[in-house]
Amino acid sequence: MTDTHTPAAPDPAHEVLQNSIMDQALDWLITLECASNEQQSAFNDWLNADPAHAQAFAKASAIWNGQPVLEAAQTLQTRRKPSAWRRISRHWKHLATAAVLVLTVGSYSNVPLRLQADHLTVVGERQRLQLEDGSKVLLNTNSAFSSKVVNAQPSARLLQGEAFFEIPANLELPLIVEAGPVRVSVRDTAFAVSYLNGEAQVRVQRGDVDLRVASAGTQMRLSAGNSVSIGPNGFSRPTKLNPQTDLAWVQGRLVFENCPMSKVLDEVRRYYPGWIVNTNEQLANVAVTGNYRLDQPLDIVRSLAHITSSRISEYPSLVILN
Structure with missing residues (x-):
């Protein structure tokens, strides 16, 4: 008789935990670029709290310093006009690089899922x-x-x-x-x-x-x-x-009825292959009513900027509302 072994089904709770740890590792990578003594101490405490933290940080660091991310980050910077780039604070430089990192990490971490x-x-x-x-x-x-x-x-x-x-x-x-x-x-x-x-x-x-x-x-x-x-x-x-709003995506639309812009942006982000960032907290609660094509997420953000008289800055893989 031949023994057979059926692999255990993936544990959703475990997957969520691993993704959360990786998110924390990414946050620390950005924070450590200009960390205070207190932040450095807090990072050491986090790193030593769980072996999984050290593993996640090593993985994130390897990807962060890898050639694909370095080239992508350089492309993000060189494609911008100097005058436009100066208007973005140092925080957004980190954010743009982090956006590339998150996208790159995602392509690696989804390998088991894709199999x-x-x-x-x-x-x-x-x-x-x-x-x-x-x-x-x-x-x-x-x-x-x-x-x-x-x-x-x-x-x-x-x-x-x-x-x-x-x-x-x-x-x-x-x-x-x-x-x-x-x-x-x-x-x-x-x-x-x-x-x-x-x-x-x-x-x-x-x-x-x-x-x-x-x-x-x-x-x-x-x-x-x-x-x-x-x-x-x-x-x-x-x-x-x-059904007009909850299942609008089936018809290729995104429909909102008096929906806070923060939730509208969350939904639009699902269809945009990059980061959409709102730097104006006053926009978060603005009620939005509209019917949009979901295959044109950038046009949706442009429309939202227009109706709220906001400025929009567009970069490769990054859109900023302010």
Whole structure:
């Protein structure tokens, strides 16, 4: 008899923790460029607190000092006009370099994710799929997705990002969709599921979906016109779905109704392959109502700058509102 070993499924909580540690390491890299004695001491305490901190900092440092990042940072600086560059404080020089670093680190840290995925979308891309059982799937920006059929049971897994499903009524067995902590069982329905920052969300446009969170031992049925968020501890309170805004991305649009600009920018950032930074705190709570094409995120930022009489500075991989 041959022993077989099935690898353990990735732990979403562990992935979130690792990403958080890497974010801290990146912050320290920037801080240490002009650190005070107190900051240097705080860094030493952080570095010695956990072996994972030292590993993350070594990885970030290696990429920071690597030739691709050095060349990219140099390109960011040389493409700017001197007069425009002088208007940006030293803080934004670090930020521009950090933007390149974050993008570079992301391309390395997503390797395990990419090995598990059958389909991937880059930032700003959408992709249409049809599964073996006839289900149709639309992947949103920066998503990773896999599917299979085992013993006639169709299943899919959203490893990252967002997807919209249209499930036919004639399935012999329901389609099983996993996204982070939640397991979704569906047939004859249309719904969206996202898995971002360690939290899943399900939005039902048509039909009913059955949801289960194994770690919390909870389950529920969600009907058309409702939405629910799911974390490791279970379900939030269901809320009413606004298809005109919540599912606008399916139609290639981003629609906002009296939405604070801070949240608008957060959504636009998902589609822009770089950094969008707002340096004017007074803009954060400005209410925005608009209907935009999601494949033109830079035009959205330009429009927001126009309607708020703000200045916009554009650089490779970096846009600054002030």
